[in-house]
Amino acid sequence: xxxxxxxxxxxxxxxxxxHIVEILHLTGSHDVVAGIRRWSSCARxxxxxxxxxxxxxxxxxxxxxxxxxxxxxxxxxxGTREAIVEGTANLLEAALEKGIERIVxxxxxxxxxxxGGEVNEDFPHEYTGAEYGDAKIDAEKLCLGFFKRxxxxxxxxxxxxxxxxxxxxTLNILRKLAAGSLSxxxxxxxxxxxxxxxxxxxxxxxxxxxxxxxxVFNINGPEVITWNDYFGRFARGLRxxxxxxxxxxxxxxxxxxxxxxVLGSYVKRRxxxxxxxxxxxxxxxxxxxxxxxxxxxATPSLGDxxxxxxxxxxxxxKAEEVLGFVPRFGVDEGVRITNEWxxxxxxxxxxxxxxxxxxx
Amino acid sequence: MSSxxxxxxxxxxxxxxxxxRAYYQPILKKRPELSRNLHCVDxxxxxxxxLADSLGSPYFSAHHEDVLDKVQGxxxxxxxxxxxxxxxxxxxxxxxxxxxxxxxxxxxxxxxxVEEAERQGITxxxxxxxxxxPAFREIHRLLSTGHLGRLREIRIIEGQKFDWxxxxxxxxxxxxxxxxxxxxxxxxxxxxxxxxxxGRPELLSCEDDSFGGPESVVSIKATRGDCAIEIHLNRLVDxxxxxxxxxxxxxxxxxxNDWNAxxxxxxxxxxxxxxxxxxxxxxxxxVEEIVESxxxxxxxxxLPLVPARAVLPSMMFLEECYDRRSxxxxxxxxxxxxxxxx
Numbered sequence: 001x002x003x004x005x006x007x008x009x010x011x012x013x014x015x016x017x018x019h020i021v022e023i024l025h026l027t028g029s030h031d032v033v034a035g036i037r038r039w040s041s042c043a044r045x046x047x048x049x050x051x052x053x054x055x056x057x058x059x060x061x062x063x064x065x066x067x068x069x070x071x072x073x074x075x076x077x078x079g080t081r082e083a084i085v086e087g088t089a090n091l092l093e094a095a096l097e098k099g100i101e102r103i104v105x106x107x108x109x110x111x112x113x114x115x116g117g118e119v120n121e122d123f124p125h126e127y128t129g130a131e132y133g134d135a136k137i138d139a140e141k142l143c144l145g146f147f148k149r150x151x152x153x154x155x156x157x158x159x160x161x162x163x164x165x166x167x168x169x170t171l172n173i174l175r176k177l178a179a180g181s182l183s184x185x186x187x188x189x190x191x192x193x194x195x196x197x198x199x200x201x202x203x204x205x206x207x208x209x210x211x212x213x214x215x216v217f218n219i220n221g222p223e224v225i226t227w228n229d230y231f232g233r234f235a236r237g238l239r240x241x242x243x244x245x246x247x248x249x250x251x252x253x254x255x256x257x258x259x260x261x262v263l264g265s266y267v268k269r270r271x272x273x274x275x276x277x278x279x280x281x282x283x284x285x286x287x288x289x290x291x292x293x294x295x296x297x298a299t300p301s302l303g304d305x306x307x308x309x310x311x312x313x314x315x316x317x318k319a320e321e322v323l324g325f326v327p328r329f330g331v332d333e334g335v336r337i338t339n340e341w342x343x344x345x346x347x348x349x350x351x352x353x354x355x356x357x358x359x360x
Numbered sequence: 361m362s363s364x365x366x367x368x369x370x371x372x373x374x375x376x377x378x379x380x381r382a383y384y385q386p387i388l389k390k391r392p393e394l395s396r397n398l399h400c401v402d403x404x405x406x407x408x409x410x411l412a413d414s415l416g417s418p419y420f421s422a423h424h425e426d427v428l429d430k431v432q433g434x435x436x437x438x439x440x441x442x443x444x445x446x447x448x449x450x451x452x453x454x455x456x457x458x459x460x461x462x463x464x465x466x467x468x469x470x471x472x473x474v475e476e477a478e479r480q481g482i483t484x485x486x487x488x489x490x491x492x493x494p495a496f497r498e499i500h501r502l503l504s505t506g507h508l509g510r511l512r513e514i515r516i517i518e519g520q521k522f523d524w525x526x527x528x529x530x531x532x533x534x535x536x537x538x539x540x541x542x543x544x545x546x547x548x549x550x551x552x553x554x555x556x557x558x559g560r561p562e563l564l565s566c567e568d569d570s571f572g573g574p575e576s577v578v579s580i581k582a583t584r585g586d587c588a589i590e591i592h593l594n595r596l597v598d599x600x601x602x603x604x605x606x607x608x609x610x611x612x613x614x615x616x617n618d619w620n621a622x623x624x625x626x627x628x629x630x631x632x633x634x635x636x637x638x639x640x641x642x643x644x645x646x647v648e649e650i651v652e653s654x655x656x657x658x659x660x661x662x663l664p665l666v667p668a669r670a671v672l673p674s675m676m677f678l679e680e681c682y683d684r685r686s687x688x689x690x691x692x693x694x695x696x697x698x699x700x701x702x
Binding site for chain 1: 382521523524643693
């Protein structure tokens, strides 16, 4: 190709990065290079004959090598605080050095912290102590610093991105719906869903629009419904029991699982090699871990329940005015497409209608 | 296998990557009489030396050809597409071979290896570890003794997100191989189906999600006599591992995550969990049984637990799946062109 240059997508092993690579490749519209950190994350994009570069953003040498011949960078990589902040710093430094034409940096609405009501881009950053949101704030600050040094950068703040291959707002919700752990009353907070196709369109506009450079944009879907409404539409599409949050039972289950969740999260973050070692040495430990993980995925955390009752709407007027971004995929359409994907993944609760359970 | 007997056995471990470390290193550490004479081979010489050091062996090399005159047998744990050429080199030099699954990347290559081993009169074994799961062996026994009556249905869902930290990219890089989850996990699953069903099924359809690179989701429909077979493999999403085998007289449910138990219901009765007595505590202990039988075979004291010939029906079935595969319907990809202009 390409009239619009060669594009490197970082974080191509992830949900959003993988989606962008897939569309660019399948439509044949651009030369795309998939940037991945580990080969093990490559099972999705490996299905396509797409050039792939292994790049650890924490290695300046690898980042420079990955940017050879690249014109545009879509920066979707995420991970630990170090990966988000120092990795972004390395990328921006190398991009400035190489004269990259444009960088689209995918940030998050998490930078607004606990802000409620109607939130636009003028709202200040709010540190909350949550690793992801705080790291995204610091990465944004780096981006704005490099913009002042002449790097043509655009920052997008997507809301809750869902769709095929999605985890947080797709598969994790599905598992809870299937387990019936979202049943009860409540969950009347606002659910700011963004279908992944619409995020792709926003990314395209961010890298092609001359007015976008130096801008920060919220990117949200066309309608903001309640969480319960989302659960209901999702469940009905798959013929699952409709779920609602906030019942005493749901609260009790979430409360009971919370110490396990906190401990598991700590151990996973600090002692992952030891955990893997233990699982390799003991079948009993391995099976216990699998069961605990399955249970945790099927039970909303206390944080989830609080989040499901949060009243906040992220407005996208600026993206409409400057980028011309108008979201196209309403929740019904997004859920319909997502469920087409889910139905082909092989979940037994969708395939084994008799519902008998094995010993695992 | 006594340590005095096995101390006479000189082995090469060809491929010192993730599989060698996960499965064979713990076994060999327990057997200094084997490991001190072990030749570690890897194209990355530092990796070979590192593994040799960890096992107390002074022998390491970057090329398998260098060690073929020095050993009686080889354990091959390289990327799949190297199994055939390396195993064939070993067999032609009359070395006994234990190969990681899949035995080869194609059925022709697998057959050629078996024929060569038989011509030379030496052992060719394959590490299809799932055949060693105590629960799966018991299920095989129940099926082959007719406890379930005539087999009606085998349905398998094996869906675990790929997270194998391979040192090389061959599992997922389209520039290296165009075969994915079917050759990798499918080598276990299809072998299990052939083993349980008593032979190679007749393929009805095979759909996968490849666009030229290694596939990550596969859906297979087949029959064997009156038995309907459905297999769904997925390495993109943690779906679950769940197998259901139904006969005229009963139903079995099991999982690759549980080696020691399975569910059993005779017709019209409730499913109950049956535990299988075993001393096995870890996955590599299952591999250890295969390694021990391999060494016994080298010493002419027994036969390998999983001889390569046993997996040929599944290798042929697997090849047929690749030959006849079509694209899995992916309606969520419709209309992408409309997204390009924002």
